[in-house]
Amino acid sequence: MRKVTKLIIDTDPGIDDAMAIFYAAAAPDIALLGLTSIFGNVTVETATRNALRLLEAAGVDAPVAAGAHTPLAMPPFKPSSHVHGDAGFGDIPAATPKGKQIGETAAEFLCRMAREHKGELVVCPIGPLTNIAQALQLDPDFATNVDRIVLMGGSYREGGNITPHAEANIYHDPHAAEIVFASDAQVEMVGLDVTHQILCTAQDFEAIAQAAPKLGGMLQDMSHFYLKFYASVGKFEGCSLHDPAAVIACTHPDLFDGHRVKISVSCAGETIGATLDAGDKRPASLVYTSVASKKVKDLFLERLASLA
Template structure:
């Protein structure tokens, strides 16, 4: 039996972030070494609170949380995505004050320290804007080589955008940080809309999750109603995309996806800001996931989520 993957999730929870973190907690394939928070779906402060609460709900109180950036590196701050994830990040569920507290250490410093401590083993899974990752790269010139892989949820090569016609939301919310990451030379896998738009969960799937796991599955089911309603308001009535869970599953089950190795750059120009494009320089290639066994990914997700207490 292989050892569990050493994983840190950089997150802005967020409903599908909650699904991804619960999945990581449920599967024996992952040893969750920490969470770092970032602005995006919610503010950085809300993201830290939500990360702490998610860990407490799944009984991982000892897993550290480090708070990260509250705004993009260059652009002005964006308002949180309350229309997608609710005012507090979990749909209609009210905010709760966690028992624990975040580390005094900022997210970028925590990432640098953990990458040194677990050199060549640590997998980093950013599922929000990439500001913390870019900051870590700036802090330590060896960060890109210390991490084994960066498996990020963001971007698209052929699918277009979901926040503008050109851009996926995580990349759009800090394109300068994303460009810094893609140019870094790190071993990067991009889990973008080319695959996540193919993996859908329906209201019936979330009902089944609650039936299998009444407490935590019930929480996800409650959150999902807000998320599904948002999807319906934009004309998507066949379920919600498993964006963030897909990225976590890609960390441990790469065989369920087909990559295309290409150099990726990010537009920072006004109209196309956040668009992921083929780079014109000699930067290393990124493994861009272009196709997926969607039914197998969904089965894997639902199977592990059914184990939640």
């Protein structure tokens, strides 16, 4: 039996964020201690609302802390409405959740939870890394108080998805990503090298909806917009399982394989946002480059089906 992982997801929901959060809600080996919101797919205000809405839909009683509005050193980016819709959930209209965010900022909440669960807390950022960088700046012990930081972002050999060089989450705050990769934290990178190997099709979303009509149906309703975007860029086979793969790696690292690499992040020029082999004295991160894609996808579908 796997141990229960104490988890905080740092998120910019986002359709694949919703998939990841519902997976965490369904997973018996995850204790979801909270969500922190970040700009990215949507504004941080919308991300906070969406995080609250997703927890309420899944019946999870956990706090949500609002995070950074803008990157550390760059101007703000426009939300990815062409990918995730204006409200973040495709064509599903915005809804007001009953709950409210807590008074702490995301960085304050992350630091406090890392102290309270020292050596046990896994943080899974699935958006830009601004909140994580701010937590590292706020508390020098944050890096060693957390067990692992398992992030969805970056690319080692695959190339980028927002530029030829950069993956979107890293691109949207490369300075924050550089702080995270240079820290003493145990960082694991679930990048495009593995997420591009796992696809979720329209038939998969239909099966989830049939097995779990409420939450699966919600994901299927979101998926129409998302799959249409993928088709518009020539990817007709389905959508990549980006954010859920990172959450699955938090509890099932045995389904992934990779290398220890000293990662640096390009913060200027044509390659801005690229995750590169630094070759210097900084700590090495675990960079996943291969995955048991069928097992990861089957686990995702199995857990989502249990939400009925």
